[in-house]
Amino acid sequence: MKIKSVRARVYEWQGKTVPPQGNFCSNAMDLLYAPQETMSTFRFHSWTVVEIETDDGIVGLGNVALAPRIAKAIIDEYLAPLVIGHDPWDYEYLWQRMYRATHAWGRKGVTMAAISAVDLAIWDILGKSVNKPVFKLLGGRTKERIPCYYSKLYRTDLKAMQEEAQKFLDQGFKAFKMRFGYGPAHLQEGVRENLRSVEAVREVIGYDCDLMLECYMGWNLEYARRMLPKLEKFEPRWLEEPVIADDIDGYAELSRLNSIPISGGEHEFSLYGFKQLLDKKAVSVVQYDTNRVGGITAAHKINALCEAFSVPVIPHAGQMHNYHLTMSTLASPMAEYFPIFDVEVGNELFWYIFDGEPVAENGFLQLRDDVPGLGLTLKTEYLDQFRIVE
Ligand SMILES: O=C(O)C(=O)C[C@@H](O)CO
Numbered sequence: 001m002k003i004k005s006v007r008a009r010v011y012e013w014q015g016k017t018v019p020p021q022g023n024f025c026s027n028a029m030d031l032l033y034a035p036q037e038t039m040s041t042f043r044f045h046s047w048t049v050v051e052i053e054t055d056d057g058i059v060g061l062g063n064v065a066l067a068p069r070i071a072k073a074i075i076d077e078y079l080a081p082l083v084i085g086h087d088p089w090d091y092e093y094l095w096q097r098m099y100r101a102t103h104a105w106g107r108k109g110v111t112m113a114a115i116s117a118v119d120l121a122i123w124d125i126l127g128k129s130v131n132k133p134v135f136k137l138l139g140g141r142t143k144e145r146i147p148c149y150y151s152k153l154y155r156t157d158l159k160a161m162q163e164e165a166q167k168f169l170d171q172g173f174k175a176f177k178m179r180f181g182y183g184p185a186h187l188q189e190g191v192r193e194n195l196r197s198v199e200a201v202r203e204v205i206g207y208d209c210d211l212m213l214e215c216y217m218g219w220n221l222e223y224a225r226r227m228l229p230k231l232e233k234f235e236p237r238w239l240e241e242p243v244i245a246d247d248i249d250g251y252a253e254l255s256r257l258n259s260i261p262i263s264g265g266e267h268e269f270s271l272y273g274f275k276q277l278l279d280k281k282a283v284s285v286v287q288y289d290t291n292r293v294g295g296i297t298a299a300h301k302i303n304a305l306c307e308a309f310s311v312p313v314i315p316h317a318g319q320m321h322n323y324h325l326t327m328s329t330l331a332s333p334m335a336e337y338f339p340i341f342d343v344e345v346g347n348e349l350f351w352y353i354f355d356g357e358p359v360a361e362n363g364f365l366q367l368r369d370d371v372p373g374l375g376l377t378l379k380t381e382y383l384d385q386f387r388i389v390e
């Protein structure tokens with residue numbers, strides 16, 4: 001079997017968009033002085049879809065959601081020629097070809113995300129070629145089904161957040177992730193607002209459920225140091241990305257305080273990036289995303305590393321490309337789950353592009369044994385609401 005063609009297309013959402021409310025999520029731009037801009041950078045309304053076809057007619061599907069037009073250009077210009085004509089079963093060799101050929105200017109960020117998309121499509125081909133779901137090629141079923149946590153609860157008014165939490169508590173979720181709306185620029189008033197929001201959500205879900213707190217890199221080390229003791233009483237399962245991804249020493253320092261488990265990794269890349277995080281004991285939970293970190297070839301290795309460090313892997317975003325690794329990895333106890341909503345920030349966009357994503361039931365996800373590959377197909381229902389860049 002040989003790879004015959006690689007096609008990368010960008011799906012750009014043109015349909016109805018719900019404007020995010022309030023200070024919906026702190027983020028790295030918050031430390032700058034123009035707050036209206038900080039929110040406008042926070043959108044993920046397009047996606048790159050990669051289809052790789054083999055000479056025996058199998059089509060594998062991969063995807064990447066970081067800087068989609070740039071990712072497409074990297075795939076078209078650099079990565080496709082490196083894999084065309086090769087046997088997809090030589091996936092490690094192909095991965096190293098892509099990684100090493102782009103190493104001078106790639107390594108992290110959008111290049112690694114583009115490599116991830118090609119690698120995902122290759123793994124989809126492998127599964128389809130032997131009629132097995134990808135998780136069966138990675139170690140098989142380590143759990144009957146995958147526990148997942150509800151991930152939305154953007155910072156709007158507290159009543160609305162409470163109603164949202166109640167609705168999904170009633171649907172059987174036992175774990176929730178909420179977003180902080182405020183950071184250092186919002187001074188003491190923002191500190192109070194942040195605490196109020198956690199209190200409001202805890203009031204609804206109680207203390208028998210897990211609660212995760214997302215900063216999305218919108219704090220700094222000093223602010224995080226001040227916030228940790230104030231948050232302890234709410235018993236968070238983890239505090240996520242309190243500082244920018246490059247401040248690994250900052251993560252390590254916060255982790256050493258032994259106050260609240262610190263999580264991170266959704267903006268880290270490659271086996272080496274995670275080795276650094278683990279060596280420095282920077283995080284208590286690893287959150288790579290397979291469509292950023294280097295695809296399944298890289299994520300599978302990172303899982304082994306995390307197992308050896310006894311650090312759980314709970315990938316960013318959920319979605320099929322991550323669920324197969326979670327299912328096949330004992331070190332991965334749970335998945336993130338973006339619920340189906342109208343398009344807002346864009347975390348929900350994959351529901352509009354793909355068919356085959358499992359819907360959570362009572363806080364659990366199931367993968368089917370009888371669907372080969374990654375289990376996704378392209379949806380046609382919303383096609384007229386996307387601009388497709390060929
Ligand atoms: O789901 C997460 O962990 C994210 O960081 C998603 C991002 O959109 C912030 O909510």
Ligand SMILES: [Mg+2]
Nearest residue numbers: 214240241266
């Ligand atoms: Mg996050």
